[in-house]
Amino acid sequence: MIECMTVGDMIPTNSFFYIDDETKHGFLIDAGAEGGRLAAHAKEKGWTIERLLLTHCHFDHIGGVNDFLRHIPCPVYAAEDSPRYYADPRWNLSLWGGEAVTLSDVKTFADRETIALAANPKFTLDVRYSPGHTTDSCIFYSASDHAAFVGDTIFFASIGRTDFPGGNTQELWESIAREVFTLPPDTVLYSGHTEETTVAAEMARYRR
Numbered sequence: 001m002i003e004c005m006t007v008g009d010m011i012p013t014n015s016f017f018y019i020d021d022e023t024k025h026g027f028l029i030d031a032g033a034e035g036g037r038l039a040a041h042a043k044e045k046g047w048t049i050e051r052l053l054l055t056h057c058h059f060d061h062i063g064g065v066n067d068f069l070r071h072i073p074c075p076v077y078a079a080e081d082s083p084r085y086y087a088d089p090r091w092n093l094s095l096w097g098g099e100a101v102t103l104s105d106v107k108t109f110a111d112r113e114t115i116a117l118a119a120n121p122k123f124t125l126d127v128r129y130s131p132g133h134t135t136d137s138c139i140f141y142s143a144s145d146h147a148a149f150v151g152d153t154i155f156f157a158s159i160g161r162t163d164f165p166g167g168n169t170q171e172l173w174e175s176i177a178r179e180v181f182t183l184p185p186d187t188v189l190y191s192g193h194t195e196e197t198t199v200a201a202e203m204a205r206y207r208r
């Protein structure tokens, strides 16, 4: 089951609960703000959040992490290049957002790593690094659910900004071609800021 919760008022950001129907265990993907509300929702539903996974460490994707962890302690994971972002308010843009945000105790997942649920090892997400919007951007792919959580790499009808620290337009297009457009066309793309779309719909837009 995939459930989207949009958090934050200045920059509304999508958080996704990716939950195994059988065990009610699962993952939370991004916690941009309102960590307490995200935690309350998980508790109300009776879900066990095994890990919090970050698509990248801009403040509007991590701003609710510390608050979430106060209510639901669980390990937090991000890409190998994430410390330069989560440890530095200039790089994660939180100074721009008004209140400095930093994280500690973030574990890393490798490119191509498969993250499995402890309660049901068949329930997995594949990590695919997709630098471009940031150097620590990645997507999480579920073949069984035909779904990919793509953060700010690609949106409905647009792609991520590349004018922030570590951004690179050419790298972003290479990542999209390599990691997104190689997925099955019916894969649903759940982005950080827009309505969902599909691989086929976005490929059609950029084909020339």
Ligand SMILES: [Zn+2]
Residues within 6 Å of the ligand: 056, 058, 133, 152
């Ligand atoms: Zn971002």
